[in-house]
Amino acid sequence: MRAVRWSARRQHELRGWVAAAWGALGVLAVLALWELYKFVGPPEGVVIGAVQGQAGTGVMILPRTHDRAMPHVWDMVARLFAPTSGGDTPPLWVSVAGAALVTLGIAAIGWLIGVIVGAALGLVMQRWQLLEWGLLPWIVVSQIVPLIAFAPVVNAIGNQIDRGGGTWPQWLSVAVIASYLAFFPVAIGMLRGLASPDRIHLDLMRSYAAGYWPTLVRLRLPAAVPQLLPALRLAAANAVLGAVVAEVSIGMRGGIGRMLIQLAGQASSDPAAPWGPTFGSIALGLIAAGSVALIGLGLANYRRGEAA
């Protein structure tokens, strides 16, 4: 019995390593593909239907591969350690890390707002079927509204509040926009999770004459954990995405979105530079989703299946 269990654990560990190896291989494959295409592709790309002597006509079916369009992977990495904007300025990675932290902080606040709003929506929709019918379509529609259209509206409202005597710093607009993307998976996960207990468990709680709140705390919320954890992780990734896009569209300084746009503007002279903040925002998303995964470790007991 013991030997079998030990080998099962061993197998489990092994599987973890294999999964990690495949993940790393996937990243390497993307890098290799980049370099491969850069090597074999035509420097000016392939354009069909272009009118002779007229720039900007025709349809590009293969992208350009020269160094300004596609810098080498190692140039991107090397650029991270070069000064941000020449001279004595700190290395690029330091600036990227600083900007990423600013965005992470805003995204975290956005995530928190999104989780609170999403959880509240999930709760009331589960409690009152009528609200589910009324709210759910709007919640789904809300995610179709383009962020670029929505962001300036939030910013304008924020500015008005700020001018009207209230306090509304610009980062709060970014956080609210981030929460707009974050609340959706939480609301849906909460609704599905709270509705997930089996009939027998609900009967049981009824037989104990347990009202709504005891049933919520002792049955529905614990039963919702397996659905809530992925929702929280998705919300974290969404919050980062929302924060980056919101920074860009309302022009907030200091965050990684703004930095990305700034460096992309200088890409023709410094093509490797915008890749710094690009990697930074990827890392940001991973850190955000990973730290939410840590919450799952403390809730492992709520993910047990009842094996018959």
Added chain:
Amino acid sequence: MTHSPAGEPVEPQSPGAAPLPQAQGPSPAVRATGVSKVFATKTGDVAALSDVDLDVAAGEFVALIGPSGCGKSTLLRLIADLDQASAGTLEIFGKPAKRARADQDYGIAFQQAGLLPWRTVGANMALPLELHGTGKAERTARVAELAELVGLTEFVDRYPDQLSGGMQQRVAIARALAARPRLLLMDEPFGALDEMTRERLQTELTRIAAETAAAVVFVTHSIPEAVFLSDRVVVMSPRPGRITDVIEVGLGPDRSEALRESPEFFDLVTAVREALHGRSPVAEPVEASLRQAQGPGTRQGPGTRQGPVERS
């Protein structure tokens, strides 16, 4: 409907596990008068129960038996106030069913154990107590008592997914008993278990019922199970669900393994089977005859209550 006090089981035997002395007044544990239940479906109303009268005395063990669709589970759910009767009255210890549910007058167990997978065995047993504001020290003490009662003392800190089906069902029974109810409602609690585990749990249940002096309403579709466990077997029949016969078992309080092979037991099994088939000759003829065909050699003795079968 005849109701005999002759089948009353013994007084509480073990003072430790016995409930506080209850006022065994004139009101029976369950009194159903003219109870009907109609379910509305797309194709029209379905009469699940029609004009059922039933009394269950305090401390009495009553089995409800009948083919699928005879309304035995429906009747149990009405007693538990999980559904409402369409007509008739239901009284639990002289109170309306709703009051009785609010007062926790009954404990209930279903075919599935229905344990909360994120709670330990002990925490599952304590759930009803927790919901009713019992203090922590008292809960711990009661859980220890219950675990002892169902023979799971060593497993209190385990999680349900680490237990066999039989053990899970024992936890469910302990949970049903947690608040010391005077009435235990059981809906085919052993239906999903293998035969050996099932017989062992039946023996345990007769002991537990005697120790706690609780009245039991036990839904089953197994004839030998109904006879082995109960003081009275209530035979039901479908379309519409109704009571067709009541058979006094009268095997006395001592339900040991030897009883399963006694001639009285077989006679009663035959009587119940004939009552069942009286109006629908094709209903479940196989099960009981299979059970009779089993030789004594294939059976587990009473001393193997926690045998290796359950731990595997």
